[in-house]
Structures are given as structure tokens and as C-alpha cells.
Amino acid sequence: MSGGRTPCGSLTRAVVGLTTAVAALAVLLTGLVTWQSAAHGAEQRERELLTRQATVLSRVPDLSPLLFNGAQVLGGPNGEEFAVLTPDGRVAGVATPALDTASRAALLAGRPVSTTGVLAGQEVLLVGRPSLRGGAVVLTEPYSVVDRNTGRIRRSTVLPLLVGMVGAALAGALLARRTARPLVAAAHVAHRLAGGERGVRASVDGPREAAEIIHALDVLDAALARSENRQRDFLLSVSHELRTPLTALQGYAEALADGLIGPARLPEVGRILADETQRLDRFLGDLLDLARLEAEDFRLDTGRTDLAALVAEAAAFWAGPGAGHGVRLRVEPAAGPVPAGPPPVVDTDAFRVRQLIDGLVRNALRVTPAGGDLVLAVRPAAGGGAHLQVRDSGPGLTDDDVRVAFDAGALYERYRATRPVGSGLGLAIAHRLSGLLGGTIGVEGHGPEGGAAFTVTLPPTAGRADRARPAP
Known part of the structure; x- marks a missing residue:
């Protein structure tokens, strides 16, 4: 069973869906706000109209004749009704039943009134304005006018909201296409690479x-x-x-x-x-x-390892083959940037470290001419761990050689006709072993003896640098 995640759809559809959802949410919120504010706006507009009319009428010198004679004309199509409050508190006019005691008292005290009331069994808007000579003018209008205007406002907002949603969806589609185009091209290139094609290029057109x-x-x-x-x-x-x-x-x-x-x-x-x-x-x-x-089940058997003793053991073993080739093999005492002290001891796999040293010595012995030197060195590393070195007085390596030294067969192909070579795998094995031990390996083309100098840096505790796994 695959551990990968199942694809959940194309990016284009996802962006379009997300943009449309955001637009729908924005439209919904806008619609709710508009829906609620439409009633308030319509009511406010009608109150302002009634207030302006009442203000004009309240400034007429003689209220009663003008109001009662022109009431039908001024009432208009909205069902407005009028009433006149005299300075002595008497009320006359069709709108009289809608004027309650509190509103009457406020008008007589010279304060304007804007409220609601009930006239002929239906709710009405009521606006009153004190007149210049005392008393007041009262105007009412059925609340159904407000409801009718509210519905008209709400209906007028539906089309713009729908247009906005469609526009957002179209914008999302264009954005999705713009965003997804380079990713689709990249996926196409990746599939071609996976299919074995090389030299594939994709145009860069996008973010x-x-x-x-x-x-x-x-x-x-x-x-x-x-x-x-x-x-x-x-x-x-x-x-x-x-x-x-x-x-x-x-x-x-x-x-x-x-x-x-x-x-x-x-x-x-x-x-x-x-x-x-x-x-x-x-x-x-x-x-x-x-x-x-390279196997997944490669194991490390770690333990406290005296690297100086391990290097001395390797030197004793290779002294005979070195002498047979006329090569002087020696162990260099701890020195360098870290002062000599106790032997470097690390928690690592001694067998694998010895395998690493043997491979580097075998490689150095092959290229070192008779009468040359082969040096093994070990010293503590700053911050813990240790450095192991294998140096020779052979022909050394060029800068280009150093860049590919640990690639399997790279140096073999270059020098098979001019130098003694092995299988071409020794340095690749050394590089892999160093990584499995949690360390690193580097090479200088020309060390102190004139030939190549390989340095392995081991941490205080062995670990898999690229694929960590504890030893059983």
C-alpha cells in the first residue's frame, strides 16, 4: 500500500473553487448588511421627508385654515395624514388618534417629535414640529410605505451582488489559469525527466x-x-x-x-x-x-574506540606491504591546532573505521613510488571527535580530480593508462563509509608530502549522516 497522499484535484479547479467561495462569502456578507440596512435607510428617508414637510408647515403664520383646506393636496399618494396641536392643547385633524400624551407634551414644550404610532389600526410614522406661534404640526405616514421602499431597495441590490459573484468567479478562473500554467509545465517536465528524457527545458512564465x-x-x-x-x-x-x-x-x-x-x-x-x-x-x-x-539493513556496532591504537594497529599491518613496495610508512603523533593530549576516543564502529583506513592506505600505497612516504595521522578535533589522515608522496591530484575524487570510477578512467589503479571503487567506498559513520571525508590534491592527503572527520558519537539508524 502506498504511503503517498492521493491527489485531490487540479490546482485550477482548487483556485477557482476557493475564489468563488470567497466571492460568495463576500456577497453573502454584503447582502446581509444591505438587507438589514435597507429597512433602516428607507425608514430614515421617509422620516426626513415628513420632517421637511412638517418644518415648512410649522412656519406658516395661520396653521389651521391652510392645513385643513390643503390637506388632501399635501397628503399626496403616500397616505400622509395631518393634525394641528393648538397652544392650549387641543388637537384637530385626521392624524389626531396617532398622537399620544408623551408626544403631545413634548410638542407643547417646544421639542420636535419623531416616533411611531397607530392610526386606523395600522402602524404609522409620526413626525411633529412646534410652530412659530405655539402649538405644533403633526404628520403621519403608513409604515407600509417604508416596507414597500425597503423591498424595492433590496430587489435592486440582488443583480449587482450576482454580477459581483460571477465576476469574482471569472477573475478566479483567470488567476487560476495564470498560476497553474507554470506548475503544469513544471509537472510536464518532471514527467518527461522521469520517463528518461534529458535536456528538457520549460519556459519561465509565472510568479x-x-x-x-x-x-x-x-x-x-x-x-x-x-x-x-x-x-x-x-x-x-x-x-x-x-x-x-x-x-x-x-x-x-x-x-x-x-x-x-x-x-x-x-x-x-x-x-x-x-x-x-x-x-x-x-x-x-x-x-x-x-x-x-547502499543496503538499508547496513548495521553499525558502536563502542568506545581508541583511534590512536586503531591507527597504530593499521600501521603495523601495512608496514610489511609498504616495505615490499619500498615505501616508508609512519604514524604521525597528534599535533596541529588542537594540542596533544589524551588519545582521541570516540563512540564508533571500530571495524568500519579500520576498513576505511585500510582502503585509503591501499589506495595511497598503490600510487606512492619506491622511496616515498606514506603517513597515518590522528588528532583530536575541536569540539570533540577526531581527524584521521592518510597522506602520501605520490603524484597527487589536480583541482578537477578533487571535485570528482569520490565518484565511482572517475579517477580510474582518467589514470588507468598512466598510473597503477585498482577497481575504481575504493574512494567511493571510503566516502560512503564516512557518511554512514556520521563523519565526512575530504581530500587535498597536494599535502605536506607532495601527494594526496585524505582527511576523515569522525564525530564523538557515530551516526548515519544521510540515513540514521541505531546499531542493533
Whole structure:
């Protein structure tokens, strides 16, 4: 069962849906506010109209004749009714029943009134204004006029709100298409890369983040091309290295089977066959080591390790092969930026560290000429841990060599015709081992002895730098 997440739809649909949802929410909130404010606005407008009329009438010198004679004309189509409050408190006019005691007292005291009341069984707006000579003018209007105006305002807002929602959806669609276009292009490029195509390029047309994705895919494309070229070259060199001893073995085996080799040459042929099989065995052993280091079940058996003692042990073992090659092998005492003190002790896998040292020494011994030096050094590292060094007086490495030194087969292909070489896997194994131990490995093209200088830095406690897993 896959642990990945199931895709939940296209980005375009997601952006359109999100934009439409936001627009719908905005429209809904706007509609609610408009719906509530429409009634208040309509009522306020009618009160202002009644107030202006009442103010005009209240300034007429003789209220009663004017009001009663022109009441029908002034009432208009909205059902407005009038009443006149005299200075002595008497009220006359159709709107009289709507004027309550509190409103009457306020008007007689010279204060304006704006309230609601009941006239002929229906709710009305009531506005009163004191006159210049005492008394007041009272106007009423049915509240149904307010309701009618409120409905008209509300209906007039529906279409703009719907247009706004549609416009937001269209804007969201355009935005989604604009945003998704570079991502779709990036996905297309990624699929082509996954399908094995190389040199694929996508145009950068979109926001900065999309441009960064396209740039990352371009970098990945170049890295895949380099890696596959190196892998192809490595496989070619592997096949060549396997074919050479196999051809020799096959040739001598057929010659022996055909009786073409006399008894006098049998010891010589036997030595040749043994050398070729040993060469083949070493090569296959390196391949298996590299495969084991890449395995998920690779284990570390950690414990307190005296690195100085481990280096001395390795030096004692390699002293004999070094002398056989005419190479002086020595151990350099702790020195450098950290003062000499107690032997560096770290919590690591001693067997794997020894395997790492042996691989570097074997590589250095191969290129160091007779009469040269091979140095093993160990010293404490600042902040804990330790540095292990393997230096030689061989031909060294160029700056370009240093950049690819730990790529499987890279130096092998460069120097197979000019220097003694092994399987081409030793430095790749050393690099992998260093990482599995939680450390790092670096190389200087020309160290103190003139040749290459490899430095392994181990932490105080072993750990998997790239794929941490505790030892069982």
C-alpha cells in the first residue's frame, strides 16, 4: 500500500473553487448588511421627508385654515395624514388618534417629535414640529410605505451582488489559469525527466516561486545527465575490467584443454590464472562492499574506540606491504591546532573505521613510488571527535580530480593508462563509509608530502549522516 497522499484535484479547479467561495462569502456578507440596512435607510428617508414637510408647515403664520383646506393636496399618494396641536392643547385633524400624551407634551414644550404610532389600526410614522406661534404640526405616514421602499431597495441590490459573484468567479478562473500554467509545465517536465528524457527545458512564465521550481528542474536535469553519464562510464569500465581477466582465464583454460601448454609452462600458467582470479575477486569484492553500504539493513556496532591504537594497529599491518613496495610508512603523533593530549576516543564502529583506513592506505600505497612516504595521522578535533589522515608522496591530484575524487570510477578512467589503479571503487567506498559513520571525508590534491592527503572527520558519537539508524 502506498504511503503517498492521493491527489485531490487540479490546482485550477482548487483556485477557482476557493475564489468563488470567497466571492460568495463576500456577497453573502454584503447582502446581509444591505438587507438589514435597507429597512433602516428607507425608514430614515421617509422620516426626513415628513420632517421637511412638517418644518415648512410649522412656519406658516395661520396653521389651521391652510392645513385643513390643503390637506388632501399635501397628503399626496403616500397616505400622509395631518393634525394641528393648538397652544392650549387641543388637537384637530385626521392624524389626531396617532398622537399620544408623551408626544403631545413634548410638542407643547417646544421639542420636535419623531416616533411611531397607530392610526386606523395600522402602524404609522409620526413626525411633529412646534410652530412659530405655539402649538405644533403633526404628520403621519403608513409604515407600509417604508416596507414597500425597503423591498424595492433590496430587489435592486440582488443583480449587482450576482454580477459581483460571477465576476469574482471569472477573475478566479483567470488567476487560476495564470498560476497553474507554470506548475503544469513544471509537472510536464518532471514527467518527461522521469520517463528518461534529458535536456528538457520549460519556459519561465509565472510568479517567482514557479520560476524557482522550473530552475530546480533544470538543475535536476543537469544532475541526472551527469550522474547517468558517470554511471554509464562506470558500467563500461566494470565490463572492461571483468572482461580482461575473464578473457585471460578463458584463453588459458582452452589452451590447457587443447593440450597446447607443455608441462614446463604449467607453473607459469598457474600463477597467471591465480593472479587473474585474485584480481577478479578483488574487483567483485569492491562491488559487493559498495552494494552493502547502499543496503538499508547496513548495521553499525558502536563502542568506545581508541583511534590512536586503531591507527597504530593499521600501521603495523601495512608496514610489511609498504616495505615490499619500498615505501616508508609512519604514524604521525597528534599535533596541529588542537594540542596533544589524551588519545582521541570516540563512540564508533571500530571495524568500519579500520576498513576505511585500510582502503585509503591501499589506495595511497598503490600510487606512492619506491622511496616515498606514506603517513597515518590522528588528532583530536575541536569540539570533540577526531581527524584521521592518510597522506602520501605520490603524484597527487589536480583541482578537477578533487571535485570528482569520490565518484565511482572517475579517477580510474582518467589514470588507468598512466598510473597503477585498482577497481575504481575504493574512494567511493571510503566516502560512503564516512557518511554512514556520521563523519565526512575530504581530500587535498597536494599535502605536506607532495601527494594526496585524505582527511576523515569522525564525530564523538557515530551516526548515519544521510540515513540514521541505531546499531542493533
